[in-house]
Amino acid sequence: MNLMLPDSGLLFWMTIIFAIVFFILAKFGFPIITGMVDKRTKRIDDAIAAARKAEESLAGLAQEQERLLAEAKAEQARILHEAAAQRDSMIAKAQDEAREEARKIMDEAKERIREEKEAALRDVRKEVALLSVAIAEKVVRKEISTDKGQMELIDRMVDEMTTMSS
Amino acid sequence: MRRLLNIFMVFVLLFCTGTAALAGNDVSASADGVIPDPIGEPAEDVDVGEILFGHIGDSYGWHITDWNGKHVTIPLPCIVRSSTGWHVFMSSKIEHGHEYEGLFLAQEGRYEDKIVEIGPDGEFVRPFDISITKNVASLMFTAILLIALVLATARWYKRHDASEEAPKGFTGLMEMMISMVNDDLIKPSIGEKEYRKYAPYLLTAFFFIFLSNLLGIVPFFPGGANVTGNIAVTMVLALCTFVAINLFGNRHYWKEILWPDVPIFLKFPIPIMQTIEIFGMISKPFSLMVRLFANIMAGHAMILGLVSVIFVTVKLGPVINGSMTAISMLFGVFMDCLELLVAFIQAYVFTMLSAVFIGLSRQEEHA
Numbered sequence: 211m212n213l214m215l216p217d218s219g220l221l222f223w224m225t226i227i228f229a230i231v232f233f234i235l236a237k238f239g240f241p242i243i244t245g246m247v248d249k250r251t252k253r254i255d256d257a258i259a260a261a262r263k264a265e266e267s268l269a270g271l272a273q274e275q276e277r278l279l280a281e282a283k284a285e286q287a288r289i290l291h292e293a294a295a296q297r298d299s300m301i302a303k304a305q306d307e308a309r310e311e312a313r314k315i316m317d318e319a320k321e322r323i324r325e326e327k328e329a330a331l332r333d334v335r336k337e338v339a340l341l342s343v344a345i346a347e348k349v350v351r352k353e354i355s356t357d358k359g360q361m362e363l364i365d366r367m368v369d370e371m372t373t374m375s376s
Numbered sequence: 377m378r379r380l381l382n383i384f385m386v387f388v389l390l391f392c393t394g395t396a397a398l399a400g401n402d403v404s405a406s407a408d409g410v411i412p413d414p415i416g417e418p419a420e421d422v423d424v425g426e427i428l429f430g431h432i433g434d435s436y437g438w439h440i441t442d443w444n445g446k447h448v449t450i451p452l453p454c455i456v457r458s459s460t461g462w463h464v465f466m467s468s469k470i471e472h473g474h475e476y477e478g479l480f481l482a483q484e485g486r487y488e489d490k491i492v493e494i495g496p497d498g499e500f501v502r503p504f505d506i507s508i509t510k511n512v513a514s515l516m517f518t519a520i521l522l523i524a525l526v527l528a529t530a531r532w533y534k535r536h537d538a539s540e541e542a543p544k545g546f547t548g549l550m551e552m553m554i555s556m557v558n559d560d561l562i563k564p565s566i567g568e569k570e571y572r573k574y575a576p577y578l579l580t581a582f583f584f585i586f587l588s589n590l591l592g593i594v595p596f597f598p599g600g601a602n603v604t605g606n607i608a609v610t611m612v613l614a615l616c617t618f619v620a621i622n623l624f625g626n627r628h629y630w631k632e633i634l635w636p637d638v639p640i641f642l643k644f645p646i647p648i649m650q651t652i653e654i655f656g657m658i659s660k661p662f663s664l665m666v667r668l669f670a671n672i673m674a675g676h677a678m679i680l681g682l683v684s685v686i687f688v689t690v691k692l693g694p695v696i697n698g699s700m701t702a703i704s705m706l707f708g709v710f711m712d713c714l715e716l717l718v719a720f721i722q723a724y725v726f727t728m729l730s731a732v733f734i735g736l737s738r739q740e741e742h743a
Contacts, residue, residue: 213673216608217434219505223512224612231519231584232616236576239526244558244575246538247551253539 424684432602434509436467440597458493458503514601518588565731582727589719605673614665617730625737671722675715682708
């Protein structure tokens with residue numbers, strides 16, 4: 211049966227045509243396409259690797275950020291704490307100072323009061339002395355209004371003087 | 377009698393169209409038309425065998441269709457070197473039994489429907505014939521189409537930076553198919569290291585076979601020729617694979633053939649193993665050749681047989697003809713879908729087996 215027998219003319223043409231097709235496609239067709247596809251595949255792989263790397267570094271960055279945030283928070287807490295302590299100490303100091311001042315003022319006031327009192331007492335004493343002298347004068351004047359009384363007084367005084375001098 | 381035979385043929389066709397077609401020649405030859413035609417129409421028999429072989433085989437002109445009882449045929453150039461020298465003429469010159477410069481189509485015998493001349497002893501002598509037959513024309517068309525398709529794809533890559541953008545539309549489709557064959561078929565079969573050297577051939581083979589198969593399914597011009605279902609075409613393809621296997625086979629490959637690791641009595645005085653290996657060497661591409669040829673030819677025969685059922689049953693009355701037409705249409709659609717699948721699968725299988733055989737010939741010695 212001639213279906214199973216290869217025809218020489220067709221063999222001849224098929225060889226030529228297939229050779230030409232193969233030559234053209236192997237030179238200008240498939241290698242260019244597959245090469246470009248390979249190139250793109252490589253580029254995509256690279257891009258994926260780079261993306262993974264970036265993701266990793268981003269994760270690291272996030273961690274770093276978190277760490278920084280925690281640090282900042284700790285710092286903030288510390289500062290706040292310090293501020294509170296400082297405030298407290300300042301208040302305490304101010305209170306102390308105020309107390310001291312108040313005490314000083316009180317002391318001064320007391321001193322002055324004492325001084326005033328003493329001055330007043332001195333005045334009173336002076337007044338009393340003057341008053342007593344005046345009373346004594348009046349008494350003496352009354353006693354010396356008579357000669358006898360005068361003499362008695364002189365005597366007494368002389369006695370006194372002598373007893374004092376002896 | 378003829379009608380009965382026709383009925384018989386219809387059933388046989390339905391179950392096994394190919395066989396029925398082969399039988400058709402003998403059946404109609406022995407039919408004698410005893411029972412008169414009841415409808416009274418001129419009983420022109422539909423010769424399914426002729427239709428089938430006219431299509432499956434090669435021809436000098438490209439018969440497109442019949443129009444008002446006339447053949448519409450594209451004449452193709454015939455190039456023949458006979459005993460009187462070179463002859464170049466159009467196939468229309470030798471149609472219908474005409475003779476041209478001592479050359480004519482043999483009507484019967486070994487060289488039926490081939491250009492012959494009368495030899496000195498009255499025998500038909502086949503001259504050296506490299507005519508552009510229907511299959512050659514179809515091959516050329518396929519080749520041009522394939523080159524255009526692939527170069528159009530390659531041009532996109534030249535004009536664009538492929539690492540920056542991916543192609544769309546047609547180029548994207550081509551890229552997908554090329555990548556599929558290249559990465560999923562050739563690369564794993566041959567191996568990562570050496571596949572690049574063979575990829576252009578295997579890709580060419582794949583797309584050549586695939587495109588030819590697809591064009592073969594297209595029922596009208598310029599498709600419809602039975603290119604990959606012709607043994608000469610598959611033989612060239614298989615020979616290319618044979619060359620690719622054996623020309624670039626490495627030391628290990630040839631050692632496995634000529635001095636395999638078997639007990640010495642199997643290979644020394646009588647080379648038993650060598651004979652087997654060499655037979656295997658030849659049978660590999662031979663199986664490739666026959667597989668592709670038989671699959672595509674059988675597919676064409678099946679579809680044609682199913683379509684012929686419509687014309688064969690015309691004389692059986694409108695009821696049978698109508699129902700048979702419906703059935704044959706249904707089967708025809710099914711077969712066409714199947715053939716689409718087969719077109720791809722056969723191209724795939726041819727490429728894959730070629731790649732596997734090449735991969736085996738490049739295998740390094742395992743320790």
